[in-house]
Structures are given as C-alpha cells and as structure tokens.
Amino acid sequence: MDKNEIKAFIAKRCAKELKDGDVVNLGIGLPTMIPNYLPEGVDLVIHAELGIVGAGATPKEGDANYDPYHVVDAGGNPASVAFGGGFIDSATNFGLIRGGHVDACFLGALEVDQEGNLANWIIPGKRMPGMGGAMDLCVGAKNCIVCMEHTAKGNPKIFEKCRLPLTASHCVKKIITEMCVLEVTEKGLVMTEINPEFTVDQVKAVTAAPITVAENLKSMID
Amino acid sequence: MAKKPVITAYEAAKMIPDGATIMCGGFLGCGQARAIVKELVKLGTKDLTLIANDMGRAVGPMGEEFFGIAELIHNHQVKRVIATHVGMTPEVGEQMNAGTLEVNLIPQGSMAECIRAGGAGLGGVLTPVGVDTLIEESPLCMGKQVINGKEYLLMAPIHADFALLGTYKCDEAGNCWYKGTMRNFNTVMATAADTVIAETEYLVPVGEIEPENIHTYGMCVDYIVEGERK
Numbered sequence: 094m095d096k097n098e099i100k101a102f103i104a105k106r107c108a109k110e111l112k113d114g115d116v117v118n119l120g121i122g123l124p125t126m127i128p129n130y131l132p133e134g135v136d137l138v139i140h141a142e143l144g145i146v147g148a149g150a151t152p153k154e155g156d157a158n159y160d161p162y163h164v165v166d167a168g169g170n171p172a173s174v175a176f177g178g179g180f181i182d183s184a185t186n187f188g189l190i191r192g193g194h195v196d197a198c199f200l201g202a203l204e205v206d207q208e209g210n211l212a213n214w215i216i217p218g219k220r221m222p223g224m225g226g227a228m229d230l231c232v233g234a235k236n237c238i239v240c241m242e243h244t245a246k247g248n249p250k251i252f253e254k255c256r257l258p259l260t261a262s263h264c265v266k267k268i269i270t271e272m273c274v275l276e277v278t279e280k281g282l283v284m285t286e287i288n289p290e291f292t293v294d295q296v297k298a299v300t301a302a303p304i305t306v307a308e309n310l311k312s313m314i315d
Numbered sequence: 316m317a318k319k320p321v322i323t324a325y326e327a328a329k330m331i332p333d334g335a336t337i338m339c340g341g342f343l344g345c346g347q348a349r350a351i352v353k354e355l356v357k358l359g360t361k362d363l364t365l366i367a368n369d370m371g372r373a374v375g376p377m378g379e380e381f382f383g384i385a386e387l388i389h390n391h392q393v394k395r396v397i398a399t400h401v402g403m404t405p406e407v408g409e410q411m412n413a414g415t416l417e418v419n420l421i422p423q424g425s426m427a428e429c430i431r432a433g434g435a436g437l438g439g440v441l442t443p444v445g446v447d448t449l450i451e452e453s454p455l456c457m458g459k460q461v462i463n464g465k466e467y468l469l470m471a472p473i474h475a476d477f478a479l480l481g482t483y484k485c486d487e488a489g490n491c492w493y494k495g496t497m498r499n500f501n502t503v504m505a506t507a508a509d510t511v512i513a514e515t516e517y518l519v520p521v522g523e524i525e526p527e528n529i530h531t532y533g534m535c536v537d538y539i540v541e542g543e544r545k
Contacts, residue, residue, distance in 0.1 A: 142423060143342050144496040161376035162345065162545035163483065164495035169343035169372060169403065172496070180495060182502045182530070183342075183368070184431045187424030191444065215449070221411070221420070222402025223369075229424035232444045262447035 094290075099242055099271045102288075105130040106269050106313055107199055107240050116140050118190070118230055120200035121168055123240055127199060139175070140195055142226035143167045144186055147178020167225065190226070191233040198234035200227060201241045202265075204255045207302040209265040209277040211239065212257035224260060231261035243270035249301035251275070251282070272296045274313060281305060286313045316488040316521050321539045327512050328354035330538075331477055335360070338430065338475040338504040339367040343403060344375065344383030346497030348479035348514035350542035356386045363387065364395040366430070366475055368423065368500055370404040391415070397455070397473070399423040421445075421455055425470050427503055429455065432472035434506025441467040478508030480531065481542075485515035486522070489536030490529045498530055505531040514542040 094102060104126035111117060111131065116138040119125050128137065139148040143166060150173060151166075152159040158173045166172035174180065181189075189195065204212040211231055214224040231237050244250055251268065268275040273296050274286035282300075285307045287293065297304055328351050331337065341347025347367075355363075371383030385404050387393050395417040401407040410416035421429070428440045439457060446466045450456055457469040480501045483494035491513055493501060505511050513536045 141496075143345075144499050160495060163497055165343065165345045165376075167342070169345070169376070171376075174495075180493075180498060182427075182498045183423065183500050184427040184503045187427050191424055191442065210447075220402075221408060221418070223398060223400035223420045224422055225400035226423040228422040228444045228448065228450070232446075233424075258449045259447055261444075 094271065100126060102271050103240050103269055106274065107238065108132065110197065110238060111135055111137060114138070115196040116194060118142065118195050118198040118234065120198070120227070122201060124199040124201070141166055141172065142186065142190070144181050144183065145172065145174055145178060146181050146186070146189070147175045149173035149175035149178065187226070187229050190229045193233060193235055195230070195234045197236040197238060198230040199238050199240050200230065202239045202250060204250055204252055204257050205239050205265055205268055206252045206255045207277065207281045208254070209263045210255045211260045211265050212255045213260050215258050217258065227260050231264040236266055237264045238267045238269060239265050240269045243272040243296070244299045247299065249299055251300045251302055253302045275304065283307050284310060286311045288313045316533065318487045319489040319533060319536055319539050321518065321541065324350040324354045324514070324540050324542065327351045327538060327540050328358050328360070330510065331355065331360055333360055334362045335477060336364040336366065336475045338478040338508055339365060339384050340478070340480045340499060340501030340504050341371070341383055342368050342496065342499045344371045346493060346499050346501055347371065347383040347481040348512065348540070348542065349383050349481065351479050351512065351514050351540055352384055352387060355392070356390055359390070359392065361392050362394045363392055364397070365393050366397045366473060368426065369398055369400045370396060370407050372403055373406070395419070397421065397426070399426050419454060421450060421453055421470070426473070427500060429470050429473040430500065430503045430507045433474040434503060437472060439472055440470045442470060443467050473507065475508040476510065478504040478511045480505055480511065480513040482513050482515045482531070484517045484519050484524055485513045485539055486519050486524055486533070488521045489513060489533030489539060490521070490524050491515065491531035491536065492524045492528055493530050502530055505535040510537050511535055512538045512540060514540040516542060516544045
C-alpha cells in the first residue's frame with residue numbers, strides 16, 4: 094500500500110466504529126477522510142471545534158455556500174454547515190466537548206501507549222505547534238480513537254509509556270492502524286483485528302509495548 | 316438606545332499604547348479585526364501581549380500577504396502571546412526559539428473558559444483538561460484540586476486592556492452579529508477587556524439585528540470601526 098492507500102484503509106476501518114446519529118469530531122488529515130466510508134444509513138453530526146455543530150461537505154469555489162472569509166474549518170479552509178446544523182461560539186462549544194456531548198473523536202498521534210496516554214502536540218526543542226482543541230477532546234469525548242500509521246518510517250509509535258509530553262492521560266480507548274486494531278484495556282493492549290497482509294509477529298516487531306492477541310482475532314477486512 | 320462612537324481603524328489603533336494586552340477574536344483570521352491590526356502594524360506599536368486562539372495566517376484565503384495578527388508577529392511588535400495553536404504561523408516558533416517572544420499555550424476550551432471567567436467575575440476555572448500534562452506548569456495554572464475524587468486544574472481568569480472583535484454586522488448601539496464561524500472567541504472577549512472595539516463589515520441601524528440574534532450586546536462595546544467588506 095502507498096501512503097494514500099494506507100490512509101484510506103485506516104479511514105475505512107474507522108468508519109465502522111460509528112453509528113447513525115453519532116456526534117463526531119475529526120482531527121485534521123486522515124480523520125477527515127472517515128465520512129467517505131460511512132456505511133449506508135449512518136448519518137453523523139460532525140462537530141468542528143472552530144464553531145460548527147453539524148458541519149457539511151467542503152465547498153468548492155463557485156458553490157453557493159463557498160465563503161472562505163466567514164465559514165472555515167480549524168485548518169482555515171472553506172467549510173460549510175449541513176442542513177440542520179448550526180454555528181456556535183468557542184466557550185459554549187468546548188462546554189459541549191468537556192461535558193461529554195461528543196460521542197467520539199478521531200485523532201492522530203506522535204506517540205500512544207498501553208495505558209491509553211496520548212502525545213500529539215509538542216516535540217520539545219523542535220516543534221511546538223500547540224494543542225488547539227486536542228486536550229479538551231481527549232478528556233471530554235466519550236470515545237477517543239487514535240488513527241494513524243503504525244510506525245513513523247518503520248520506528249514504533251506505540252510504547253509501554255509515552256516519552257513525549259502528553260496531550261492527555263488514560264484517554265485513548267482504541268488504536269486503529271494499517272496493521273491492526275488495538276484495544277486499550279486494564280491489562281494493556283489487546284489486538285482484536287489484524288490486516289491479513291501482516292502476521293502477528295510482524296506487528297509485534299514494530300510495536301514497543303506488549304500485545305495480547307484476542308482469542309477471536311478477526312480480520313480487518315470483511 | 317445610546318449610540319456608540321464610530322471611529323476609524325487608525326483612531327482605534329492609536330488608542331492602544333506600547334505594552335498593552337490585547338485580546339483578538341478570530342480563528343486563523345476569520346472573525347478578526349483585521350483593519351485595526353493593519354493600522355497597528357503601520358503605527359509600529361510595540362511590546363504587545365496578544366491573547367488569541369492562534370496568531371493568524373501569513374497568507375490569506377485569496378493569497379493576501381498576511382491575514383490578521385500574523386503581521387504583528389512578523390513585524391516584531393509582540394513580546395508575549397497566549398494562544399492554543401501557533402503551528403500555522405512558523406514565525407512564532409522562530410521568535411520563541413530566538414528568545415524574543417514568550418509563548419504560553421493553553422487548551423482551547425480552557426482559554427475560552429478563562430476569558431469567560433475574566434468577563435464574568437469569576438475567580439478561575441476548574442477543568443480536568445491539562446491534568447498530567449505540561450499545562451500543570453503553565454503560568455495560568457494556579458494548582459490542582461480534587462473534587463469528588465477527580466483531579467482538576469485551577470486556571471486563572473484572563474482579562475485584557477483591549478478586546479478587538481471581528482464582526483459581520485454591528486448596529487449603531489454596538490450590538491453585533493457574527494456570520495458563520497466568525498463568532499468563535501469574540502463573544503467571550505467582548506466581556507473581558509477594559510476597552511472593547513468592534514470592527515464590523517456592515518454598520519447597520521439599531522433594530523436591523525433581531526433582538527434574539529444579538530451575539531454581543533452593545534453594552535459591552537465601547538467603539539465601532541467600519542472595516543473591509545468581504
């Protein structure tokens with residue numbers, strides 16, 4: 094798989110986590126591809142931290158709702174509100190996030206560990222883009238799912254303990270990569286699904302934390 | 316309803332002295348008082364502290380050179396920023412690494428709530444967000460408390476000398492309406508500064524904004540500036 098195929102594969106698997114009516118926040122990059130793979134009959138309320146509850150499709154220049162100066166997403170790109178959606182101010186919006194009104198958030202990681210700790214906002218001394226809304230989402234969303242490539246150029250991103258400063262502790266419930274699906278449990282990471290292109294040993298070789306294989310290990314591909 | 320003074324962007328910028336603390340509504344420039352910012356750049360007002368979600372964009376939606384407060388950063392007029400995300404303005408990182416700019420990053424929800432607290436007479440905010448992270452060491456974090464067995468950070472209220480709002484419609488009494496995603500931090504910032512200046516695309520007669528649709532109340536606004544229509 095090339096980069097784009099890997100991302101599409103992960104996004105497709107993430108889409109299976111969602112059910113009709115879920116309120117979902119999607120991080121930048123890969124997570125924004127998830128709505129492309131929703132099963133029929135699953136309609137989401139897309140929550141955007143910049144101030145949309147019920148975001149619509151990305152408008153193109155020339156579309157009636159294309160308004161790059163007044164309706165944008167958290168990346169500053171043109172956005173839209175879905176039919177029935179609404180705009181909201183930041184204080185109220187983050188009240189919704191912290192208050193547990195968002196069913197799921199999908200976000201990427203620099204590092205994630207077996208305790209569900211997540212690091213994705215700073216590499217000290219190198220890059221400090223900031224956490225934006227990520228800390229609030231990790232703490233507040235009912236279900237926090239990391240979706241990412243399993244490694245960074247072959248190096249592990251999944252550890253026993255994160256080394257980088259955390260975004261939030263004990264927040265991640267599930268990790269979805271192009272290799273497998275890992276659930277974060279009290280006993281550590283449990284592999285519940287695997288991409289049949291890989292063996293369990295291949296996954297373990299690029300994961301820096303112990304993995305328990307579920308008894309009924311399934312294929313990530315139906 | 317008493318009318319609020321309508322001034323030029325230049326007059327608004329001229330009110331802001333060196334060393335002032337300014338809250339700037341807006342998210343990557345959307346909903347930002349960009350005309351007043353342009354005048355601040357021309358005046359060269361220095362040693363500013365900026366409180367804003369982000370530091371704007373070096374390039375605007377239509378390729379404009381600078382969009383919002385990014386230009387104040389590039390022009391070295393800022394000594395400290397309190398923000399949630401500065402990744403779209405690499406210049407912030409460069410000045411921080413050079414030791415000429417202090418950067419305090421806090422979570423977006425905490426920032427909104429701390430400003431709300433600053434404008435609502437509250438002594439702080441207890442939030443679970445930031446526990447077990449570097450936020451515990453932030454100058455805005457006043458310590459940790461356990462309530463009903465759960466840990467919370469006590470975050471300080473945020474107040475400023477000036478708040479610059481970026482609105483779509485503002486009536487002559489200062490009531491404001493924001494289009495689309497312009498609202499973001501503007502509504503809380505309107506309550507949390509000594510002097511509040513609303514820059515608007517359309518200055519309209521009182522009554523044009525329906526009472527139910529007023530997002531920022533004129534009582535919070537001290538001055539109105541007509542900005543560029545987009």
